Structure formats: C-alpha cells, structure tokens
Amino acid sequence: MLRERSHSLLKDQRGATAATFGLALFALVAVGGLGFDYARLAGMDSELQNAADQAALAGASQLDGKTGACLRASAAASDPDFLTNLTLLANDGGDAEITITPEPDCDAVGNIRFYKVYIDESNNEPADDDSNANFIRITIGTRAANYAFTPLVAAISGDARAAAVAGVGSAICRVPPVMMCNPDEPVGNTNANYDFDANSRVGVGIRLVGDGSYAPGNFGYLNTDFGNGANALLAALGWDIPPGDCARITGVDTKTGLNASVIDGLNTRFDIDANGNTCTTVDGVTGTCSPSVNVRKDLVRGNSCGITGNGWEENDANSANYATRRYRPVSAAPISQTPEIMGLPRDMCHAWSATGNCTGGANGRIGDGQWDINAYWRSHYGANYAGEINAATYGAQPQGYPTRYQVYRWEIDDLTRIGTPKAGQGGKFAYSKPVAGKCLATPTDPYGVVPGGNNVDRRRISAAVLNCQALSINGHETNLPVVKWVDLFLVEPSIDRTRCKGGSGGCNTKYTDKTDVYVELIGETGSGTAGQTAGQVVQRNVPYLLE
Incomplete structure (x- = not known):
C-alpha cells in the first residue's frame, strides 16, 4: 500500500503551477515595473514636448522682421504668465512648472535660438538680427522620472528632454x-x-x-x-x-x-x-470688375x-498731327507740343519706342523715373507743372516733381480736376x-x-x-x-x-x-x-x- 501511495505521489502534478509561478515572480514583477515606469517616462516626454511646441509657436508668432522681434519672441516663449506648462510625471525634486530661460539676443546660444534658415539641427544658418530671424528653436532641459518598480532590475530612473522649431507661414x-x-x-x-x-x-x-x-x-x-x-x-x-x-x-x-x-x-x-x-464667369460665378x-x-x-x-x-x-493728337515723342526728351489726348506716360527713355533706350535692369526694362510731367500738365491744365502737388502731403518726390502715382492720387482728392x-x-x-x-x-x-x-x-x-x-x-x-x-x-x-x-x-x-x-x-x-x-x-x- 505504501509503495502504491509513493508511486502516485511521484506522478501527481497538482501544485506544480505554484512552484513555477514562484520561480517566475521576480521576472513578472520586473516586467510589470518596466511597463509602469516606462509609461511614466513616455508621459513625461509628452509633457516636455508639448511645452516645447507651445513655446516655439508662441515665439514664432512674434518673428515679423521688425526691431525687437527676437526680444518679443523670447518673452512670448518664456513668460509663465503667457504659457503655463507642467510636468506632473517628473519626480526628480524639481518644480512641476516647466521653465524656459529668456534669451533676448538674436544670436543667442542658450535654450532659445534663432535661425535665418533651418532645415535640420545640423543644416541651418543662425540669425544675427531681428530682420532675418525667421525660425525659433526651443530646448527644454533634461528632467528625470525616478522609477517605482524598475529598481528591482537595477534601473533607477529615466531622463527625457524635448526641442521644437517653429516659423511663421505668411500670405x-x-x-x-x-x-x-x-x-x-x-x-x-x-x-x-x-x-x-x-x-x-x-x-x-x-x-x-x-x-x-x-x-x-x-x-x-x-x-x-x-x-x-x-x-x-x-x-x-x-x-x-x-x-x-x-x-x-x-x-x-x-x-x-x-x-x-x-x-x-x-x-x-x-x-x-x-x-x-x-x-468673365468661372464655375457659374460672375465677378465684378469695377474701374478706378x-x-x-x-x-x-x-x-x-x-x-x-x-x-x-x-x-x-496722321503723319502731320500725331505729335499734337497724342503723346508720341521721337526721342527720350520732353516734347514741346501739347497733346490733345494724353494719359500718364511712360518714363521718357521708354516712351519714344516699343523698347526705348533705358539702361536699368536686364534689357533696359527699368526706367529712371523721369517722365514728361510738363506735357501732361499742358494737356490737362493749360500750363507747365508749377508745383501744385505738395510733397509733405503726397510723399517724397525723387525727381524733384511728383511721381505718376502721386499725380493720380492728387487728382482723386479733388475729382473736379478730372x-x-x-x-x-x-x-x-x-x-x-x-x-x-x-x-x-x-x-x-x-x-x-x-x-x-x-x-x-x-x-x-x-x-x-x-x-x-x-x-x-x-x-x-x-x-x-x-x-x-x-x-x-x-x-x-x-x-x-x-x-x-x-x-x-x-x-x-x-x-x-x-x-x-x-x-x-x-x-x-x-x-x-x-x-x-x-x-x-x-x-x-x-x-x-x-x-
């Protein structure tokens, strides 16, 4: 009878699972601890990245190329009253509030940097003044998450940091x-x-x-x-x-x-x-085309x-009266005739032929701003131009007399002139x-x-x-x-x-x-x-x- 019971005990596998579980318990706790602690690390990384993204976007909104752009961008990115970002998962003893140190200079090398051109971290061109600061890069300093369970496998903590680059898309x-x-x-x-x-x-x-x-x-x-x-x-x-x-x-x-x-x-x-x-009408929609x-x-x-x-x-x-009927000069010089019908003309170096003889830009496409204002004034106001348009009101007159755009505006300001x-x-x-x-x-x-x-x-x-x-x-x-x-x-x-x-x-x-x-x-x-x-x-x- 004793031999039969001993033989049954040897074959009995009841309770084997408990022993296996006991042997695997250390590994299971380690795996569970890794999951818990690395989830915390991933969450902290998201907190830091969100802070970097928001700071970069806030800073980029100030990059308008005007004086003080870098200073304003730095203030917007770092001001805790403007942006409040917290890391609730970092437990390294630091403040929960994520702080960014201001760097007001366009050529800063701290955690706020400005770039003329930015393709990637190794392919960029730093800015040197407000006018060419087109991108802002924000770096959030390293924070640590002290692990709760993972120390069982000799891992004490995990570190994370974040960076973001932003620019302004304009239209x-x-x-x-x-x-x-x-x-x-x-x-x-x-x-x-x-x-x-x-x-x-x-x-x-x-x-x-x-x-x-x-x-x-x-x-x-x-x-x-x-x-x-x-x-x-x-x-x-x-x-x-x-x-x-x-x-x-x-x-x-x-x-x-x-x-x-x-x-x-x-x-x-x-x-x-x-x-x-x-x-014209396009896709069933007819626009309005008003004249000035x-x-x-x-x-x-x-x-x-x-x-x-x-x-x-x-x-x-005809060939006998073309110079008086319309403004048709034969050289790049003022004309002596008074045209009967005349609009604002081209620069004189462009006005006398299809291509003219201007020397500015490729193929003489740019003139010199000298236009026959006296012919225009005689045609419409009966005498040569005599300073009727005030530069203090209509802007600087680079040639010593108004631009065509200034004359156009002056005429609009009193429609009886036209x-x-x-x-x-x-x-x-x-x-x-x-x-x-x-x-x-x-x-x-x-x-x-x-x-x-x-x-x-x-x-x-x-x-x-x-x-x-x-x-x-x-x-x-x-x-x-x-x-x-x-x-x-x-x-x-x-x-x-x-x-x-x-x-x-x-x-x-x-x-x-x-x-x-x-x-x-x-x-x-x-x-x-x-x-x-x-x-x-x-x-x-x-x-x-x-x-």
Missing part, C-alpha cells in the same frame, strides 16, 4: 496673383535670393513683358487653386475680389496660361471692357466699351472718370472705386519678385522662394500703340505692345493697415511647427 490676400522676374537678375545668376532694391526706385517705370517667357523683367501668374485656363486668370486679374486662395509670401507656385486676352483683366481697371466679355474712379488715359471712346469696334481706341491722327470729358477727333471723347451707365461704371456716383477706407485701389497691384533664371522657371513650378513683394501702379492700359493711324511718315512705328504691362514702382508691399492703402493688402501670419 497676402486681396491681391491679383501676379509675379515678375527680377529685372536686376544678372545673366547666369544662380542665387535664388538675389536682391531687388525696390525702395530706392520709388517712382521708376518698369516695362513688364508678358510674352509667356521668364526672362528678367517679364511677368506671369501665381497659382491660387482657382480654376484652370485663361478664364480663371482673367478673373484673377479683373475681379474686384480676386478668386482663389491667398498667395503665400514665399514658397509660391507659378501658373501657366498667359495670353493677350488675359491682360484684358487689368484693363478693366481703366474702364475698358474688351468686346463686352472681359469680366480715375481712369485718365490716352484713349478715346466711341459708341462701345471694347478696344475694337468703335470703342476705346487711339485718337485718330471731371470734364475731353473732346477728341470724330465725335469721340476721352473720359477721365467712368460715366454713369457706360462700360464698367459702378452703380452710384462717382461711378468708379475711390481708393481708401475699405476700398482697394484698382490701379495698384502687388507682385512677387522671383529670380527666374536661378529658379529655371519655364511654366508651372512649385514652392519657389520670393525675393520680396512690391506694390506697382498701373500707368496705362495694355494695347498696341503706333505713331499714327494712316498716311505717310512712319505711321507704323510701334510704341507699345498689347502684351506689355507698364507700371510704376510704389515700393515694397506693406500690410495695408492705414492711410491711402487701407484695405489694399491683407497679410495673414500663421506660426507652424517645423519639427
């Missing part, structure tokens, strides 16, 4: 999506950031060529994700409120589709409705509002203001858009300046760096102009091309928050995390 809105190739870009340039000095050229005329190519001084369009083809571009240039998204201040996309009919969108701003269909209140130009209107078919056209002239239609030859008239019920006139007097307040200036546009050669632009490219945005005044409608209509004596001499857009440089684009440009440009700045 400008309510502007036509126009770009121009940097007229200063030298042949063979490979620097995508080659500068264009806009503010030293206030009042200078620029001949922008729209032939579909991208040589220095040519212009084209930006993509704002609104429709395809010429109709969408026509709407973007002509509608009072341009359709599509805002245009990024940098990282823009170019858009193909340039042709002569697209430029008719700009001509609507001069009260020209080319053949009655310029203010001041549309004085070197064209006369017959019975229609287009450029052809007895509409807006050049004043009739109020009387001027008779041309053959029963045609030159209207300096839109006429009630005609062409693109707005519904109420004064029948055109008066700039200021919430109204945009219909003869003022903004354009992105790109280095087209360095960027190898040839059509549709994406994410292109912008040298700067500039404000441009539309000087004249875009049409083919010749010396005269018939007869002999070189009547076919060409003065302008339909695909040219002639502008005067106003200066670098601002935010449009005050004064004459109120409502002109809306700038939106949104901070974003880079890493």
